[in-house]
Amino acid sequence: MKLFQQMLLAPAALGLLAPMAATASELNIDGVNRYADSQEQVTSITQFSDVQPTEWAYQALSNLVERYGCVAGYPDGTFRGKRPLSRWEAAALLNACLDRITEVTDELRRLMKEFETELAVLKGRVDGLEAKVGELEANQFSTTTKLSGQATFIVGANSFGGDQRVLGNNTDISNSLNPRFRNIANREQGAVAFNYDLRLDLDTSFTGKDLLRTRLRAGNFGSSPFGGPIVGLNATEVGFEEPSGENSVGIDRLFYQFPLGSSFTATVGARVRQDDMLAVWPSVYPADTVLDIFTYAGAPGAYNLNLGSGAGLWWTSGNFSVSANYVSANGNFGSSVPDEFDGCDGKGGIGNECSAQTGTAQIAYTGTNYGIAAAYTYSSGGAGIYSGNGTPFANAAFASADSTNSVGISAYWQPSNSGWIPSISTGWGLNASNSGDEGDFDFVDGITTQSWYVGLQWTDVFIKGNAAGMAVGQATFVTDTGDSDFDANDSNYAWEFWYKFQVTDNISVTPALYYLSNPLGQAQRVGTNDGFNNFGGFLKTTFKF
Secondary structure, three states, rough: OOOHHHHHHHHHHHHHHHOOOOOOOOOHHHHHHHHHOOOEEEHHHHHHOOOOOOOOEEEEEHHHHHOOOOOOOOOOEEEOOOOOHHHHHHHHHHHHHHHHHHHHHHHHHHHHHHHHHHHEEEHHHHHHHHHHHHHHHHOOOOOEEEEEEEEEEEEEEEEEOOOOOOOOOOOOOOOOOOOOOEEEEEEEEOOOOEEEEEEEEEEEEEOOOOOOEEEEEEOOOOOOOOOOOOOOOEEEEOOOOOOOOOOOOEEEEEEEEEOOOEEEEEEEEEEHHHHHOOOOOOOOOOHHHHHHHHHHOOOOOOOOOOEEEEEEEEEEEEEEEEEEEEEOOOOOOOOOEEEOEEEEOOOOOOOOOOEEEEEEEEEEEEEOOOEEEEEEEEOOOOOOOOOOOOOOOHHHHHHHEEEEEEEEEEEEEOOOOOOOOOEEEEEEEEEEEOOOOOOHHHEEEEEEEEEEEEEEEOOOOOOOOOOOEEEEEEEEEEEOOOOOOOOOOOEEEEEEEEEEEEEOOOOEEEEEEEEEOOHHHHHHOOOOOOEEEEEEEEEEEEEEO
């Protein structure tokens, strides 16, 4: 029943069904007729001089007058809304509105008759759609699982420059025996190559609030110009996540995420990554654009994206969140005792010196278009930053240290509308490595490394849907050598520039350029000639389905 019908019938019914029995002599029909005749029909609520917008029933009365035309006023232009309503006045008002409803119903019947043919066609189409939907439901892959995927093609190359010699100062060694490092790098990683990356996500929900994610991944970047054999040069985004080797499909993610009450979310997985278990990712700069250096919110030590067996929990309340998680990259191994010659190679388990483990805690605050987060990560057993996200010296410090304590502070802001002002993402990280009391790697004890970045992104550039961006920063580099007897001179600056053409909703083409000023850092023996640098570019095409 319509709302206005309920409003009208309620007082009328209460009055007509009252326990007071009305006799024929008490029901003055002439009085009802005189009441009805004394009223004048109105077409706008403004015709009532005694009805103000501040009245609590103003909107309801306005609807009855202007939409249904079944409310009349007194000859003096008043409605007299505060006057008590008698039973016969309620009956007269109800009768007038019900007559109007009958008119509307008849009008609808005439319209249905006039468009009878068109309505029949529409009904046939709806029936056909229902049949197709039923067929799809009967043959669908799963009632609880959604399949999505992304395929990426990359065509590009690297170019290397500088006069750095392999052995440092070349005064005592002939040039034929001491080639420039750029020549070796160009020979090993200077070819134009065409590579791919494929990801298939199977997302399953059993309750509508939980998530079981299975990701299949394959690619062939291991020997490409962007993930090749020279340590320190495999810096692009797609060069490190091929779980089963080149051109082999492997399980890249397998974890289950579910709510605990209204504020907590738990995650557990046999193959889960650190960032899968964080309530907030403190960056809006695209993580899959060009250099992997700019993927870690400026702090590759704190946000090292360790991947393996793990579990985590996060809590949210309003704009605040707190996250904690643990990941063991070698959590699937059964032997935890290091080998005398191979160390922890092929060893692991959970919670031991060969686990390659990380424990992370994050606190974050997010607003409508901004966010800030602080994170702390303890890593040990060989866990650390991915190769390419630090200089060789910094990578060695992570890999060789008994433990590393890392902190990161990251933030972002984005404008409400597209324009000349870009979104801004920035972050800074600090890491302190310790080697313990004994071992072959005491030289890393007390080494401090740092990193930072600033990423800018413009949306709807030139054409709606297109985007452009650039980032600058330093991959993890040594700033303090601790107990070592040499000075730190390990810096390496990185830049990237890109423009994304959104060809369709599912296809984009992104040309990109990047530059690394000193990818080998301190390992290139600064002071012996003019150093070593890396310039590269590629064309990336992304298909989402």
